[in-house]
Amino acid sequence: MLAETVYLETIDGVTIEADIIRSQAAIIPATVVIGHPHPLYGGDRFNHVVQAIQRAAESLGCHSIAVDFRGVGESMATHDNGDSERLDLAAACELVDLLEPDNPIIMAGYSFGAVVGLNVSHPYICGWLSFAPPTTMMASTPLAAHNHHPKVLLLPEHDQFTSEQQLRDMTSTWNNTQIEMLQSVDHSIAVGAKMAATNALSALLATLR
Numbered sequence: 001m002l003a004e005t006v007y008l009e010t011i012d013g014v015t016i017e018a019d020i021i022r023s024q025a026a027i028i029p030a031t032v033v034i035g036h037p038h039p040l041y042g043g044d045r046f047n048h049v050v051q052a053i054q055r056a057a058e059s060l061g062c063h064s065i066a067v068d069f070r071g072v073g074e075s076m077a078t079h080d081n082g083d084s085e086r087l088d089l090a091a092a093c094e095l096v097d098l099l100e101p102d103n104p105i106i107m108a109g110y111s112f113g114a115v116v117g118l119n120v121s122h123p124y125i126c127g128w129l130s131f132a133p134p135t136t137m138m139a140s141t142p143l144a145a146h147n148h149h150p151k152v153l154l155l156p157e158h159d160q161f162t163s164e165q166q167l168r169d170m171t172s173t174w175n176n177t178q179i180e181m182l183q184s185v186d187h188s189i190a191v192g193a194k195m196a197a198t199n200a201l202s203a204l205l206a207t208l209r
Contacts, residue, residue, distance in 0.1 A: 001055055007074075008067070008091040016088045017074040018067040019045055020099070021054050025061030029205050030104040030126065032057040032064040033092045035113025039072045039079050049110040049131055052193035056201050062106075063099055065092040069116075082137065085116045093122040106204055107144075108197075109133075111187065118142035118151075125149065127204040129197070132187050134161040135170050145174040150207050152200045153179045158186040 003019040010016060036050050037043030045066040057064040069085045070077040077084070089107065096103055104126040109117035114130035115137045121144075128144050128151040144151055151174065155167055164181065171177050182189060182196055189196075 001051075001058055003054075006095070008088075008095060010070075010087040010091045012084065012087055014070050014077040014084075014087070015075065016067055016070065016091055017045075018065050018092055018095075019054075020095075021058055021064045022099070023058055023061045023063050028061060028063055028100050028103055029208060030062050030106050031096045031100060032062050032106045032108050032129075032201065033089055033096070033117075034064060034066040035085070035089055035109035035116045036066065036069065036072075037111035037113055039069055039112075043112060044068055044072050047110065049189050049193045050113070053108050053110070053129070053131075053197045053201075055194050056197035059198060060201055060205060062201070062205075063096075063103070065095060067092050069113075082112065082116050082119070086120050089117060089120045090122060093120070093124060096124060104208055106201065110189075112137065115142070118144040126208060127151065129200050129204060130154065131193070131197075132156055132159055132162070132189065133167075135166045136161060138170065145171070145177075148175055150204060151177045152204060153177065154182055154196055154200060155179055156182045156185045156187055156189055158184075160187050
């Protein structure tokens with residue numbers, strides 16, 4: 001898995017660092033854009049779940065872009081509690097058209113990054129993949145909730161921040177939303193992240209055919 005580091009500029013003029021992994025597949029079914037967990041608790045693009053999603057994307061013939069949110073690593077500006085971070089993922093979406101013109105985007109994320117991703121709108125987004133989205137960070141209904149494109153939410157069985165019932169209650173009115181339980185793990189998802197990402201991405205890619 002060979003990553004190429006690039007620098008993106010957001011619509012509000014912030015420089016964001018990101019890693020691209022390009023698939024060598026003849027046909028690229030989608031590009032996966034990935035947000036990392038909370039930066040105030042050590043989250044960055046090198047997180048093991050973020051990298052598991054990138055490995056899964058590569059194994060399925062997809063390009064991927066993992067960003068460092070503003071204030072993390074070499075990304076400029078400061079943490080904005082998930083609001084301006086949406087622009088960081090949107091900048092990655094704009095890069096997709098240069099990598100692979102008109103390529104569908106799957107917006108992915110883990111924890112904080114999952115919540116940010118669910119609040120990003122872009123015409124190329126064809127689905128969302130959210131690992132362990134904390135319901136406490138969703139004070140309002142995310143933009144993706146009523147979008148017709150599919151959403152797969154992966155919830156650890158022993159998540160410390162969100163129960164299955166809380167997530168099902170919160171998403172009960174969302175369109176085209178599926179909750180999958182990750183057995184025998186907590187919010188850190190210490191094992192099984194790549195397999196879970198591969199299965200979920202495969203299901204999302206199947207909707208594009």
